[in-house]
Amino acid sequence: MRKKEGNKEEDILKAAIEVFAQAGFYDAKISKIAENAGVSIGSIYVYYKNKDDILNKIFEKIWGSLFHNLDALVARSDLSMVEKYDAMIDMIFDTFTENSSTAIVIAHEQQRLLLRNRDSFTEYYDKFVGLGEKIVREGIKKKAFNPNIDVNIFRHFLLGAFRDLITSWAVVPDEFPLNLVRRNIKFLSKYGILNHNQE
Amino acid sequence: MRKKEGNKEEDILKAAIEVFAQAGFYDAKISKIAENAGVSIGSIYVYYKNKDDILNKIFEKIWGSLFHNLDALVARSDLSMVEKYDAMIDMIFDTFTENSSTAIVIAHEQQRLLLRNRDSFTEYYDKFVGLGEKIVREGIKKKAFNPNIDVNIFRHFLLGAFRDLITSWAVVPDEFPLNLVRRNIKFLSKYGILNHNQE
DNA sequence: ACTATTTTTGAACAGTGATTCATTATTCGT
DNA sequence: ACGAATAATGAATCACTGTTCAAAAATAGT
Incomplete structure (x- = not known):
């Protein structure tokens, strides 16, 4: 078995807060959240169902x-x-x-x-x-x-x-x-x- | 020359207010505003630059x-x-x-x-x-x-x-x-x- | 009634970006 | 060091909808 490295779930949440605050929910891009969290786009959908x-x-x-x-x-x-x-x-x-x-x-x-x-x-x-x-x-x-x-x-x-x-x-x-x-x-x-x- | 009939500009604004209030700006559809205003989609862009x-x-x-x-x-x-x-x-x-x-x-x-x-x-x-x-x-x-x-x-x-x-x-x-x-x-x-x- | 002019129309276009998923990478137990 | 098993990836998909624009309709003047 493989363990998850770091804490991607939290990293994503933190990045999302910043991006949502800066751009507003609708103009916030998933790709930007992924980038800021240092995570791939796909990973976001591993930890969260959707936007x-x-x-x-x-x-x-x-x-x-x-x-x-x-x-x-x-x-x-x-x-x-x-x-x-x-x-x-x-x-x-x-x-x-x-x-x-x-x-x-x-x-x-x-x-x-x-x-x-x-x-x-x-x-x-x-x-x-x-x-x-x-x-x-x-x-x-x-x-x-x-x-x-x-x-x-x-x-x-x-x-x-x-x-x-x-x-x-x-x-x-x-x-x-x-x-x-x-x-x-x-x-x-x-x-x-x-x-x-x-x- | 032809005159504009009714007051489409105002009808559109009124319809938009209702649709925006009901759905929120981002989820509001131009097509819905047109429908509620009793106007075609194209007419909206005659009277307003964009959403x-x-x-x-x-x-x-x-x-x-x-x-x-x-x-x-x-x-x-x-x-x-x-x-x-x-x-x-x-x-x-x-x-x-x-x-x-x-x-x-x-x-x-x-x-x-x-x-x-x-x-x-x-x-x-x-x-x-x-x-x-x-x-x-x-x-x-x-x-x-x-x-x-x-x-x-x-x-x-x-x-x-x-x-x-x-x-x-x-x-x-x-x-x-x-x-x-x-x-x-x-x-x-x-x-x-x-x-x-x-x- | 015919023409010129303006208004109205809505199907088609185009850009967008959320979401998917087949593939790759990493870890762990043995 | 090998084979599961899980985690991570990101290019491709796909649905969605704002906007355009060529054509149609309506009106007014003559």
Whole structure:
């Protein structure tokens, strides 16, 4: 028997993330992914069923990671609800900024996949969303969060805002200093834009 | 001489918006657009240079409309800054909900176009953004808005949130009652999620 | 009704790139 | 060192669809 040398499966995934982020899924060429991964075109089809499969695995991986991190966070009992919320923002923020190309891919392709491949979309996403909503609901119960906001709407509000800002940062990092973005996301989602110390 | 009958140019654009919204730009077939517009394939190329040109015209039209509406709003002197801000949200909200398929197309394709066709992207978008930022800056100067938030970041925050929510509404309207979404966008962007009447 | 002019048409073309698969290379156990 | 058995390869295939353009149809003026 012969063993597989190196880790082609991972090399291909990494190369695909870069190529998808750079060119967009449809303009990304399998041949380019193969080239960047240092692998033949045929090998890609040994490890992945087809082009869509590669994309799905990318989502599987990042949402899996986000879910597990959030799961650990939800379990902590040493944090107040606001601290937990801040920690969640930080966790999401760190995950995306450490994987900026993945962030771009998600920002570009997730909507389309959710809309037209809802069934084959990674279950980690739904689990992740469930945990996030749990934090907010608990915060409402403990009177830290406003009971009048719609949790589902808030979720889209926050993730939508996140997506635009992370993408902007990933594309032109200089215009969006990480700490400034992080601080503003936390502040705006908690306090909004109004000036509360009006004089 | 012969006159053109009907308004094929407009019919094609309307059909394209529906097909793009339904299938996504890449999976949208020119033949399907022709069929839905009640026009031959050849006619599409009489009125538009190519497939990309159709998409660009869609963006041109909606951002043009948004810009002109916001321009009129900025000129009004009978509104306080907060009222002006609310009116802006309402205007954007109304425009997108009245053109829900266009909203979906924008949500799906704008990022990609901005990233890879920045130069050929409608100038109305930049003008629109400029006006929006003007309102916020003026609000800060008049102490209605928090001077510590970054205007550019706030813009992405708000538009990103908008995009996700409008898309969600357009896809499953029942889960996102319009008035509830509108109220939550306004409230969250102004006050955030924290409970300010804590006891 | 006839001609000139413009509009419309859709079959055919052409470029593309994802995918296949017969062949080659590599590894391992004996 | 030899023969399985598995892994890797990439040229060739093939389906697909955006675009073209020569011909047909419609209109207007006379």
